[in-house]
Amino acid sequence: MTMKNSNSIYVILGLFGILSPFLFPAYTLSIAFMWVMVLMASTWDTLGGQTGYNSLGNITFFGVGMYVSAIVQISFFYEGGVAEYTSAMGSIKPEFTVSQYYWGLILGIGAAGIVALLLSILFSTFMFGLRGPYFAIGSLGLAIAAAETTVTINYVGGPSGISMPLFPGDIEFRSTFFYFICFALTVVAHFILRWLYSTQFGLAINAIRDDEDKAEAMGIPTLIYKRIGWGIAAFFMGAIGAVVGNMVGFIDKEVAYPIPTFGIFMVAAALLGGKGTLWGPVIGAILFHVVKDTAWTLLLGYQWIALGLILIVNIVYFQEGLMGWLQRKFPEFFGIVVDTSSREEKAES
């Protein structure tokens, strides 16, 4: 996308992002989840689209981040400790002061991102020996195993989950507050990815996608690049997991490891928009979220069936994605130089 075009899109999206909680206060949380989807799809694309390692298990970091932030937030300012808090199953409601709550939140989000990052480094020691569909199945297995293991740990509430600390403000301000955290994280992630893709890193991971063996033969340290790619995704997934956990207010297995929903949605959104591009996942996620929320409202009771159908139709009949289709139709808009003479010949023949 050329500079001028993308600038105008930034202005539109930025204005929408900043003004929407005041323009559409009833939809604040829904739009917040739209930005969460944008973040998830964009960071999935780092490994999936750009590096060619299709992960179905990025949602692991989301859940781990959620639990880590809960542990940090509770254990820092509640002297009884996490075990006592969770065993009471939500009947303990400690009164956090305002500054305690916000410090806990900041520390929780940071810790969630860092723990997820470390976890991705640990996983990368054995996961990156798998390629193609084996990596996809293996990472899906990782997510399921993480979800099933979390349920058995009584320290974090086991199957009954944890209710998060109460927000010390009124409810209107609460949703606006979390909305802006989601939006800010998404913007930060987008610009970091945009900068990364324009550096040597972007070239290297695209080389890995195109032919890993040749890339390695050319002297690219492929394992390190793959680790960095997954690490970035893990960091942001962990951080957004912490935010979503606080936004929802209660976490258990279903909230923390939504494998059949967000775990697959982010992949579907990236595919819908066109994987391997900076803007594809963003546009795909926005479109997917709008379609999904409409389906949820209009087809209540049949929403999951509609969703399965959307997934199949999207993948089977609409492979190249929105961005791919647009690039093919209007190449000039994206700054791709087309030899017009060959096109005229085609039109004549």
Next chain:
Amino acid sequence: MDNLQLLLVWAPVINIQLILEGIFIGAIFALSAYGLALVWGVMNIKNLAQGDFVIAGGYMAFALNMYGVPLFLILPIVVVSMFCYGWVVYLLVIRRILDQDMFVSLLATFGLSLLMQQVINRIFGPEVQIIDMKMPVYEAFDSMVSIPTSKILALVMAALISISVVIFMKRSRTGQAIRATAQDPRAARVLGINIDRIYAFTFAFNSALCGAAGVLVSIIFVIQPFYGITYSMGSFAIVTAAGLGNLPAVIVSAFGIGLFTKYFGFFNSALEYAAPVGVLLAVLLWRQVSMSRNRQAVK
């Protein structure tokens, strides 16, 4: 460790019960894993909806049983209708993703799995169901080991189905054509085999196998719309461990996984559901370690 003492010291006969249960599970895993390996090997489609085909077959049998259809009719009806269903799915979905990226097949079949789960859930509701065969239960060792006749019957049916599948693949013209297509689609086409029909037949055949496995599941275990993922993951673990096109290895690892799941569930019932996934991860890891010895790359 109370469980271990129970198993080794106090009541060793419980082992027999666990081994029998493991064999029953293994027989069902073997059927669905063989279908998965067939589709994977012939047309390079990784069917994540494998378990949901099994569950769909189970619910079909359940519905037929409710209307009073006798068992010896249920199996053929389910097999034939699952065959037709598989053919339709092939025409609508699978045919369009044949030449695509490998990941596409995973994602498309995941969508299919979601769709099937939810449709079954809408029709039958989320309750756990079972077909009550009303057959006698043999008991041995002071009622510590109980063997329902229906399970023995199911095991015999599974064995018969596997044997006829093996004979079909070895002897019949269609079986030979399927194996030829798996080896080299282009050469098979040159020799006059209609590849598209073979692909459609293979997928439908897989679906029918899953349907048969589903009938057995509904007789000897329980069915629920969302139980499919266990069978999918188990099948994937078996095929990954055994390798494609290696039928004896598929059967051995199917029984291995069945036994492992049962013993694991005996010690920690909360993790029984996660056991096949754990085995899958362990198999992938082990393969990687064993392959990294042969890896020659610039460090």
